Amino acid sequence: MSILETKKLTKRFDGVVAINGLSIGIEAETITGIVGPNGSGKTTLINVLSGMLPFENGSVRVNNAENLRVIRPRNIPLYGITRTFQNIRLFEQMTVLDNIMVVLTKRNVFSALFERHTAYRLKQAEDVLRAVNLWEKRNDLAINLSYGQRKLLEIARALAMQSDIFLLDEPFAGLFPEMVKTVSGIIKDLKDHRKTVVLIEHNMNLIRELCDHVIVMDGGVLLSQGVPERVLAEKKVIEAYLGK
Amino acid sequence: MDIIPQIIANSIIAGSVYTLIAVSFNLIYGATKFFNITHGVMTAIGAYAVFFFGKQMGLSVWVAVLIGVLIAGMIGWLLDRFIYRPLREKKASQLALLVASLGAFTVLQALIAIIFTSRFQTLTHGVGVQKTFEIAGGIITQTQVLIVIAALVVTAGLMFFLKCTRFGKAVRAVSDDNEVSKIIGINTDRIIGIIFFIGSAIAGLAGILVGFDTAIEPTMGLVLLLKGVIAAIVGGIGSIYGGAIGALLLGFVENFGIIKIASEWKDAIAFGLLILFLIFRPRGIVRT
Numbered sequence: 001m002s003i004l005e006t007k008k009l010t011k012r013f014d015g016v017v018a019i020n021g022l023s024i025g026i027e028a029e030t031i032t033g034i035v036g037p038n039g040s041g042k043t044t045l046i047n048v049l050s051g052m053l054p055f056e057n058g059s060v061r062v063n064n065a066e067n068l069r070v071i072r073p074r075n076i077p078l079y080g081i082t083r084t085f086q087n088i089r090l091f092e093q094m095t096v097l098d099n100i101m102v103v104l105t106k107r108n109v110f111s112a113l114f115e116r117h118t119a120y121r122l123k124q125a126e127d128v129l130r131a132v133n134l135w136e137k138r139n140d141l142a143i144n145l146s147y148g149q150r151k152l153l154e155i156a157r158a159l160a161m162q163s164d165i166f167l168l169d170e171p172f173a174g175l176f177p178e179m180v181k182t183v184s185g186i187i188k189d190l191k192d193h194r195k196t197v198v199l200i201e202h203n204m205n206l207i208r209e210l211c212d213h214v215i216v217m218d219g220g221v222l223l224s225q226g227v228p229e230r231v232l233a234e235k236k237v238i239e240a241y242l243g244k
Numbered sequence: 245m246d247i248i249p250q251i252i253a254n255s256i257i258a259g260s261v262y263t264l265i266a267v268s269f270n271l272i273y274g275a276t277k278f279f280n281i282t283h284g285v286m287t288a289i290g291a292y293a294v295f296f297f298g299k300q301m302g303l304s305v306w307v308a309v310l311i312g313v314l315i316a317g318m319i320g321w322l323l324d325r326f327i328y329r330p331l332r333e334k335k336a337s338q339l340a341l342l343v344a345s346l347g348a349f350t351v352l353q354a355l356i357a358i359i360f361t362s363r364f365q366t367l368t369h370g371v372g373v374q375k376t377f378e379i380a381g382g383i384i385t386q387t388q389v390l391i392v393i394a395a396l397v398v399t400a401g402l403m404f405f406l407k408c409t410r411f412g413k414a415v416r417a418v419s420d421d422n423e424v425s426k427i428i429g430i431n432t433d434r435i436i437g438i439i440f441f442i443g444s445a446i447a448g449l450a451g452i453l454v455g456f457d458t459a460i461e462p463t464m465g466l467v468l469l470l471k472g473v474i475a476a477i478v479g480g481i482g483s484i485y486g487g488a489i490g491a492l493l494l495g496f497v498e499n500f501g502i503i504k505i506a507s508e509w510k511d512a513i514a515f516g517l518l519i520l521f522l523i524f525r526p527r528g529i530v531r532t
Contacts, residue, residue, distance in 0.1 A: 050427055077429035091420040094413070102417045103428050105410045161428060 003028035003196050004049070004081075004165055007067065009058035011041075011048050011220075018044040020220040021058065026165075031187060031197040033207040033228065036217035037241055042200045043086055045217070046167045049198075050083045051076050063164070080164035084154045084171055086200070090142040096153055097138040100125040103160040128159045131186060148179045155183060165196045172206060184210060204232055216240065246381060251499050253382030257457075259495025260395035264450035265472025266479060266487035267399050268443040274419035274482040275439045276332075278341040282323055283447050284469025285352045288462055290316040290448025291455035292356050295365055312452050313445045320444020323348055324437050332433075349465070357462040367455040387456040394453060398446055399488045406484065415439060419482065467511075474518045480528030489529050493517075 002025030011019040019041045026032050034042045047053040049060060051071035059067035062079040076082070091099050104121045129135040132152035137145065142153060151171065158166055168187070172180050187210055190197050201207055207214055208228045216223040216231060218240040224231050231237060265287070272280050290312040298308030327344055336344075368374065375386045406412040417425045418435045425432050451464065471494065479490020494514060501513040521528065 052423060052427070073423060073426035074429070074431060076427045083427065085424075089421055089424045091417045091424075093420055094416055098413055098416075101410070102413045102430075105414055105430075157428070 001028055001064075002026060002061075003063055004198070005061040006045075006049075007059050007061070009045075009048065009055055009060065011044055011053060011055045018220050019048065019055070022217075022220070022222055023058075024215055024222060024225070026196060026198055027213060028164075028196050029191065029194045030212040031191050031199060031210050033211035033214040034198060034200045034217060035202070035204070035207060035214060035232075036223070039219075040217040040240075041220040042217055043169055044220075046083060046169050046198070046200060050081060050167060077161060077163065081167065082158045082161040082163040082165070083167035084151075084158050084169055086169040086173070088147075088150045088154050090150060090153055090157075092143040093141065095139055095141055096129065096134055096145070097125055099142050099153055099157055100128055100160045103157055124160065128156045131159060132156045132182060148175050151175060152179060152182065155186060159186070163195075165198070166190060167198045169200045170202070171199070172201060172203060180206075208232070247503070249379075249381030250383065251503065252496075253379065253384050253388075255496040255499040256492070257384065257388045257391055257495070258499060259492035260392045261450060261454055261468070262471050262475040262491035262494055263395040263488045264391075264398055264446055264453070265468050266475035266491045267402055267484050268446035268450075269469075269472050270476050270479075270482050270484055270487040271402060271446075272439055272443040273476070274484075275415060275422075275436050276328070276341075277482075278328075278338045279345070279473070280328075281342065281345040281469065282320070282348045282352065283443065283472070284465035285349050285356075286316045286320055286444040286447035286465070287451025287454065287468045288353065288356050288460065288465045289319055289451070290445075291367065291451035291460040291464065292360055292462075293448070294367055294452050294455060295360065295460060299365075299367065309449075309452055313448050316448020316451070317441040317445030319352070320447075321437050321441040323444075324440040328440075329433055329436070353462050353465065360462065362462055364459045364461050365455075366459050367452070385457065387453065391453045391457065394449060395488070395491075398449070399484065402442075402484050411435075470511075471514060474514050477518060478521045478528055480530035483528070483530050486528055486530035493529070 004026040005024070007023050009019055009022045010017065022045065034045065036042050044053065048055045049071070051073035054070065059069050060071060061067050062081065091102065094102065101121065104124055126135055129138055132155055134149060134153055134156060137149065142150065145153060151174065155171055171183050175183065184206065187197055187199065199211065211228050213225065214228045214231045215225045216237050223240055224234055224237055265283070269280070269283050272283065293312035293315045294308045297303045297311050298305055327348060328341060331341055331344060377384050377386070377389065406416055414425070414430050414435055417430060418432050422432050450468065451460070454464065454468065475491035475494045476487045477490070478493060479488065480486025494517060497517050498510050498513050502510055
């Protein structure tokens with residue numbers, strides 16, 4: 001059953017068509033890899049699905065709800081979606097702990113001011129920060145973390161959202177091998193907890209290791225999809241990456 | 245008589261007025277990243293509300309002050325709700341927002357002049373009714389004491405609010421990255437609306453205090469805005485404590501700068517300080 005579907009989705013930047021009539025389905029409780037050469041529309045797709053870019057045509061369906069023709073960023077948590085970014089976006093002037101606590105904040109102004117259960121929220125924050133080995137850094141400003149730690153903090157923030165669908169845009173890029181292991185473990189863990197993960201990644205070994213399904217994009221259209229071993233061996237996929 | 249203690253007192257008082265404007269301007273700028281020119285007219289709105297309810301309607305001073313602060317805050321919120329928010333939703337440029345705020349500033353200032361005339365008015369009931377205190381050789385009135393206390397309380401309160409409350413964390417998140425704040429579920433429009441209310445209320449309070457200290461007139465907001473913005477830039481645009489530091493520095497530089505020259509140079513000195521910072525330290529004292 002598809003938890004996330006696009007139908008004839010089209011996104012243009014002035015005259016350039018970044019996504020061209022894309023129809024795909026993401027199965028629930030699976031890890032789906034999205035691959036393709038640079039400029040193929042992968043990040044644009046994630047940006048559209050998370051409401052950060054409007055789309056011109058087509059529709060998106062989440063959790064079998066109605067077809068959406070507009071996605072507002074503030075509704076993303078209501079759809080059970082969270083995401084990370086290719087270029088890390090943290091709350092730079094806040095501490096590591098506050099980057100997580102702000103996600104756990106009650107959305108009502110007065111509850112946010114006077115809400116109790118601080119210990120409970122703090123425990124939640126501790127759990128996600130320990131999962132990415134950042135608990136010891138909890139009082140550091142986000143801006144002072146190393147690149148890899150910043151990447152892990154962004155993943156921790158996504159975990160704290162406790163969403164059903166995780167859109168991860170190149171979560172392994174620039175990470176040391178030890179950190180890659182940590183992130184792989186987290187992604188596998190998400191699947192074990194019946195979450196759905198959509199993963200943009202260039203490392204095909206990681207795609208083979210982690211993904212149940214892979215979608216290949218090229219020039220904003222669907223080139224191929226299916227089981228990674230089969231799809232990644234297809235001639236047209238190899239040509240899209242390496243040229244004819 | 246040694247004039248230095250009095251100049252120090254004057255510097256702290258001026259710095260305190262600028263602090264109220266600068267920190268509230270920075271609060272709004274931090275979240276919206278645009279130069280909200282209407283911030284200046286909030287000072288006049290607060291002051292004229294007190295003039296109307298306190299002096300013309302005869303309500304007690306404290307009730308009139310409370311109403312004045314609330315009206316300034318409410319008008320700030322309304323401006324955001326019906327002008328700036330629709331523009332943000334249409335992804336209008338910073339320049340469009342700036343022009344819109346300039347327009348709103350002009351309209352509100354004109355309305356005040358139409359309703360209350362352009363004459364100078366006082367909020368106090370007579371000359372010489374204020375108590376004065378001598379502190380280390382400097383004379384300071386009770387209103388000026390209140391100005392200094394208000395600046396301290398507002399700055400400390402805002403810093404506590406932003407640092408220690410969950411709502412404050414959401415405000416800082418919006419200031420840091422509005423788009424990401426949205427996708428983690430923060431209602432950024434509501435947060436910005438509340439920030440406009442708080443910031444405008446503080447500006448209103450500043451106008452009221454200035455009104456009790458000197459006098460009020462419809463264009464009073466422009467000068468206060470310019471000084472507040474200079475303080476905000478000098479201290480560090482978008483930073484609360486940067487705004488307070490910049491405001492104090494501006495107060496001291498202005499007042500010590502005119503020891504040997506005519507006081508008409510005060511504004512030129514303020515803009516000279518701004519230009520120096522823009523050239524040599526554009527990110528301000530706290531480097532935002």
